[in-house]
């Protein structure tokens with residue numbers, strides 16, 4: 001994973017984006033579906049599973065922990081659950097690849113097992129902070145250690161007696177919340193999480209659906225140990241974060257009218273929709289319906305001139321993965337866009353404030369970094385060479401940006417797009433964008 005060096009060569013196609021597209025399954029939900037199905041009693045079928053490197057890494061980890069998982073077809077998995085106490089030690093380190101979600105959720109889940117585990121990741125994941133899960137899990141009685149500075153690999157000692165407790169994490173993080181809830185399944189007593197801002201609630205919703213009693217409301221969740229998970233079928237909706245690149249592309253490319261089919265529109269994920277609307281975007285939701293317990297809709301996007309805004313800090317958690325795409329929308333808008341309250345962007349797959357600022361500056365955009373955001377002046381873009389630093393969302397956002405550049409752009413180091421959106425380039429080409437792969 002991540003060993004190949006692949007670049008994209010992109011040029012503005014000069015064509016509007018038209019037609020209908022279906023982006024792949026939700027990454028967050030796919031991870032959780034495998035985890036809960038593995039711990040459930042009985043056989044669960046997952047459809048719409050994201051065939052990305054991150055979620056495949058999670059499935060492979062559960063296979064290494066003794067769970068039988070079949071792949072009867074593209075984006076389907078049949079998971080033969082082993083029950084809460086049925087996992088067994090793997091003989092080797094468990095490789096989470098590029099996935100912070102995989103590593104942090106597994107830290108909580110494995111802290112409750114009777115056996116030892118080691119979690120490792122790729123170069124990017126090995127630089128990401130784990131103290132945010134190590135500290136509260138340790139307070140629950142877990143025995144975990146990391147490299148200096150709270151960095152992976154994580155070594156987890158089995159056999160710890162976990163105690164439920166109330167947590168109030170300093171950062172709004174669904175990964176931290178979920179790690180604590182997974183440990184809470186194995187803890188004596190009640191585990192509670194009070195968040196500084198509500199984050200995506202998939203773990204809570206899916207635990208409930210698998211039959212575990214959970215009380216939750218935005219920003220609050222509470223559960224007790226000592227119950228069981230019952231197998232069920234999970235239908236994974238399309239990932240809003242993957243659809244977001246095409247949403248922004250159709251907003252900014254003149255003449256575009258694009259329909260994004262069956263996109264998950266959980267409120268905790270769709271802050272970008274509200275921000276784009278404030279900027280003047282024309283996006284319509286059609287056929288709002290439920291799919292596997294999650295709200296989905298077809299999003300019909302039409303080009304419209306955007307204007308810069310001050311992004312409300314209250315929306316940051318609801319669009320945490322969409323800032324690279326928003327930066328591109330801001331660069332194409334008229335006037336100034338100000339982002340603040342988003343320091344978490346600095347500890348994603350790359351430092352997304354610096355990586356995006358450097359990439360947009362290379363195309364002539366005036367953008368100034370601040371400690372927790374950026375100030376972006378809308379205007380034109382030139383051709384040039386930009387580096388995604390192996391960050392999938394930077395690569396895809398810059399691919400959108402190239403469609404409005406005045407010359408060709410080389411986007412370096414895009415192989416990790418396969419972690420969340422395999423086939424992005426083919427879908428982009430189908431919609432009317434021009435992207436070509438080049439290997440050094």
Ligand code: S3P
Pocket residue numbers: 027028029101172173174175176178199200320321344
């Ligand atoms: C995720 C939570 C978010 C998000 C990540 C997926 C999840 O991370 O950025 O892509 O599935 O719980 P944080 O919880 O660290 O903000």
